[in-house]
Amino acid sequence: MMEELHVLLKNRDVIDPTSAQAYVDAGGYQGLRRALSLSPKEIIEEVRRSGLRGRGGAGFPTYRKMEFTSQAEDPVRYIVCNADEGEPGTNKDRILLSTDPCAVFEGMAIAARSVDAHVGFIYLRAEYSYLMPILEAALKSSKELGYIGKDILGSGFDFEIKFRSGAGAYVCGEETALFESIEGKRGEPRFRPPFPSIRGLFGKPTMLNNVETLANLPHILKNGAEWYRSIGTENSPGTKLFTVCGNVNRRGIFEFPMGINLKELIYDVCGGVPDGRQLLAVQTGGTSGAIINADQIDMTLDIDSVSASGGRLGCGTILVIDDSNCVVDIVLNNLDFFREESCGKCTPCREGGTQLYNLVRRISEGHGTVQDLENIESLAWTLRTTSLCGLGHSTAVPVLTSIQNFRDAYLRHIDKDFCPVCAQEGGHRK
Amino acid sequence: MSQEQYSYKTPESLLVEVADIAAPYRDRPEMLMKVITRVQKIVPAFSEEVARVIAREMDITLTQVYSFVTFYAMLSVKPRGKYIIRMCKSAPCHVRGAREVVKAVEDQLGISMGETTPDGRFTLEYCPCLGLCDSSPALMINDRAYGNLNPQSARDLIKRYIREDVE
Ligand SMILES: Cc1cc2nc3c(=O)[nH]c(=O)nc-3n(C[C@H](O)[C@H](O)[C@H](O)COP(=O)(O)O)c2cc1C
Ligand code: SF4
Ligand code: FES
Numbered sequence: 001m002m003e004e005l006h007v008l009l010k011n012r013d014v015i016d017p018t019s020a021q022a023y024v025d026a027g028g029y030q031g032l033r034r035a036l037s038l039s040p041k042e043i044i045e046e047v048r049r050s051g052l053r054g055r056g057g058a059g060f061p062t063y064r065k066m067e068f069t070s071q072a073e074d075p076v077r078y079i080v081c082n083a084d085e086g087e088p089g090t091n092k093d094r095i096l097l098s099t100d101p102c103a104v105f106e107g108m109a110i111a112a113r114s115v116d117a118h119v120g121f122i123y124l125r126a127e128y129s130y131l132m133p134i135l136e137a138a139l140k141s142s143k144e145l146g147y148i149g150k151d152i153l154g155s156g157f158d159f160e161i162k163f164r165s166g167a168g169a170y171v172c173g174e175e176t177a178l179f180e181s182i183e184g185k186r187g188e189p190r191f192r193p194p195f196p197s198i199r200g201l202f203g204k205p206t207m208l209n210n211v212e213t214l215a216n217l218p219h220i221l222k223n224g225a226e227w228y229r230s231i232g233t234e235n236s237p238g239t240k241l242f243t244v245c246g247n248v249n250r251r252g253i254f255e256f257p258m259g260i261n262l263k264e265l266i267y268d269v270c271g272g273v274p275d276g277r278q279l280l281a282v283q284t285g286g287t288s289g290a291i292i293n294a295d296q297i298d299m300t301l302d303i304d305s306v307s308a309s310g311g312r313l314g315c316g317t318i319l320v321i322d323d324s325n326c327v328v329d330i331v332l333n334n335l336d337f338f339r340e341e342s343c344g345k346c347t348p349c350r351e352g353g354t355q356l357y358n359l360v361r362r363i364s365e366g367h368g369t370v371q372d373l374e375n376i377e378s379l380a381w382t383l384r385t386t387s388l389c390g391l392g393h394s395t396a397v398p399v400l401t402s403i404q405n406f407r408d409a410y411l412r413h414i415d416k417d418f419c420p421v422c423a424q425e426g427g428h429r430k
Numbered sequence: 431m432s433q434e435q436y437s438y439k440t441p442e443s444l445l446v447e448v449a450d451i452a453a454p455y456r457d458r459p460e461m462l463m464k465v466i467t468r469v470q471k472i473v474p475a476f477s478e479e480v481a482r483v484i485a486r487e488m489d490i491t492l493t494q495v496y497s498f499v500t501f502y503a504m505l506s507v508k509p510r511g512k513y514i515i516r517m518c519k520s521a522p523c524h525v526r527g528a529r530e531v532v533k534a535v536e537d538q539l540g541i542s543m544g545e546t547t548p549d550g551r552f553t554l555e556y557c558p559c560l561g562l563c564d565s566s567p568a569l570m571i572n573d574r575a576y577g578n579l580n581p582q583s584a585r586d587l588i589k590r591y592i593r594e595d596v597e
Contacts, residue, residue, distance in 0.1 A: 088520035088559035126467075126504050127560050129573050165463060168503030170558055184462035185494075186501040202460075245522040245563040252564045287521060325525050333521050337558055343501075424529075 002256065002264055005231065007239045008215050009255045012099040018137035020145045023102035029147050031221030035110045036155040040070055043114040047217070049225035051237040056082055056173075056210025057288075057314045057390070059236070059303040062217075065207050068197035069115040072205030079112045079120035080182075080201060080208040084166055084173035086125060087286035088337065089317035092241035093211035095253045097124075098131050100215070101138040105148055105161060107214030110221055112159045115207050120159065123178050125166045135163060170341040174389050175200075175208045177343070188345045189389035210315075212241055232258030236302035240316050247322035249274045258302045266297065266320055277322040281406070285314035287334045288394030290401035291327065310401045326421035327406040328364045328413055331398050335360055338395040349392030352383045356399060364422040368414045377403060438477040438509045445483050447472055452487035459490050462498055466505060474550075475509040503557065511546045511553035513591055516570045519556045522563035527580065531567050532556075534581035538588055552591070 006012075015022040023029065035043050048063035069077055081104060085093040096104060108120045124131065139161055143149045150158045164182050171177045172187035179201045181187040200206025216238055220228050229237045236258040242265065245251050249271030256265070262282065266272060273279050279294040284301075290311025292299075299305060306313035321330060335357040344350040359376050362368045380396035387393055403410060413419060440448075451468045455461040465484060466476075473480055481495040499505045517532050536542055539552050546553040562568035565577025569584070576587055590596055 085561050086559065089522045089563050091561050091564050094561050125561070127570065130575065165467065166502070167463065167467065167505050168557070169501065181463065182460065184460040184498070186497055243563060245566060246525050283521065319522055321525055330521055330525070333524050337520060341558065
């Protein structure tokens with residue numbers, strides 16, 4: 001069986017997460033110590049050679065954000081940790097924040113050093129407000145030991161961390177919407193350019209990263225880029241946290257080198273589908289991800305391979321769906337999510353999201369036609385190409401991939417074959 | 431945008447407390463989230479009076495407060511119950527029987543999703559993923575998270591709140 005490799009999760013349930021001393025005793029804050037002895041350029045070079053790519057969705061090379069932000073004209077810069085974790089099916093950042101918060105602080109401090117920022121914000125979703133006491137205690141403890149705050153370890157470098165919270169809006173995980181929210185406004189995405197590394201939070205150059213991305217930095221600085229590259233694949237080095245959920249025997253958050261096989265993850269590690277059921281589908285990367293069928297799961301999980309399947313590895317979410325479900329119903333569930341979470345700023349997403357929902361609903365109720373399928377596909381493409389932010393782009397992904405990979409299921413609903421799941425939801429009855 | 435959408439009147443004494451929360455953040459509009467989350471802990475809803483006090487103390491427009499409150503799902507201009515039960519309906523909960531859990535809780539409280547019990551104690555709301563998918567189906571009651579539910583365990587849980595058998 002595949003062995004987990006715990007780099008980011010090595011402290012989970014091993015140390016007291018609120019104690020910076022416990023973190024240090026387990027080898028923590030050594031990456032920051034090294035970063036303080038390097039120039040910003042040298043830190044960025046180390047991160048470049050490591051090949052680290054963002055774990056928040058798009059897989060963007062982290063060193064490039066460092067480079068852009070460090071070269072911005074404005075000398076006041078910010079670090080933002082995106083702890084909004086709103087993608088359905090994703091729990092990994094909650095686990096990192098609750099079991100090893102100092103690793104996230106350390107990553108932020110390293111990032112800060114690389115772009116010469118002195119203030120960082122952690123934007124925590126309101127649903128995780130119960131993590132606040134742990135985070136506050138860990139920060140206090142880190143400050144007391146001199147790892148965060150003024151003149152860190154006598155280096156003359158200052159970096160403080162502040163907490164900000166959301167209030168229930170998925171779109172606030174989008175970087176520019178998140179800035180708006182921290183600034184005390186509605187969380188509506190901004191037009192780009194300017195990009196965050198030029199004009200981000202409070203109009204200042206900002207480096208924003210996902211929790212997991214930041215948690216990788218201490219290990220890269222401590223152990224070096226070569227070591228990091230020895231884990232994972234050529235284009236996606238390092239480990240990845242996977243949240244496996246849905247109809248599967250063993251659910252949870254697992255850490256593996258990038259490039260493991262999806263089928264092995266589901267069957268060997270997680271024990272397959274329970275209750276004598278069969279696998280129907282897998283959705284990778286959350287509600288924004290591709291829905292693939294049981295014959296397609298023999299695939300490699302790294303950033304580029306998953307993109308090739310029409311989805312994205314994104315946050316590492318693996319939703320296992322058994323044959324007591326109906327794919328059309330799952331897509332309807334996804335579309336309901338997007339239509340409710342759309343901020344309404346741009347028309348394709350605001351109107352198109354609802355239209356897509358209604359079209360798929362019609363099919364699920366047994367009133368659809370094959371023309372509807374074509375209309376759905378073209379509308380989905382419109383969202384994908386003309387929406388202002390990633391929410392609108394993502395809306396199309398489960399729709400297009402499911403039509404491609406489960407065309408029969410749609411046709412059965414169009415043919416008015418009885419579907420026990422959709423019937424229960426008020427759909428077509430025999 | 432119409433102010434009439436505020437549907438609740440706030441007692442004078444609470445307004446004084448609201449003013450105390452907001453006043454330290456005059457000229458710091460970026461602290462609106464902090465002010466509003468704190469205020470929400472003491473008022474049942476953002477009435478027009480509450481919004482006015484916040485706007486006055488922070489020196490921002492009433493529109494800014496209103497448009498902020500109406501944007502975020504967890505903030506409300508309608509009064510909600512003492513216990514807000516937020517039931518996840520995202521896919522990982524959906525495929526593990528969230529629908530049955532919702533039905534059980536609706537039946538038990540005698541209200542539908544989006545409603546508040548006549549005694550003002552419970553509000554039922556759907557919500558998107560709570561980040562508890564490793565133990566779906568899940569729900570939250572105020573700031574507490576509960577997972578691995580089925581209709582029976584959900585009923586037992588709600589019963590503890592009905593009896594106020596929670597710390
Ligand atoms: C609608 C929407 C929601 C998002 N939600 C999150 C989120 O909850 N957490 C996150 O890290 N990134 C989220 N992202 C991606 C961020 O915009 C951003 O790309 C990411 O945080 C960058 O970090 P990385 O480079 O470390 O991956 C979201 C994007 C969109 C469009
Ligand atoms: S794509 Fe949707 S969520 Fe994004 S800005 Fe447009 S309306 Fe808002
Ligand atoms: S889908 Fe319900 S908690 Fe994540």
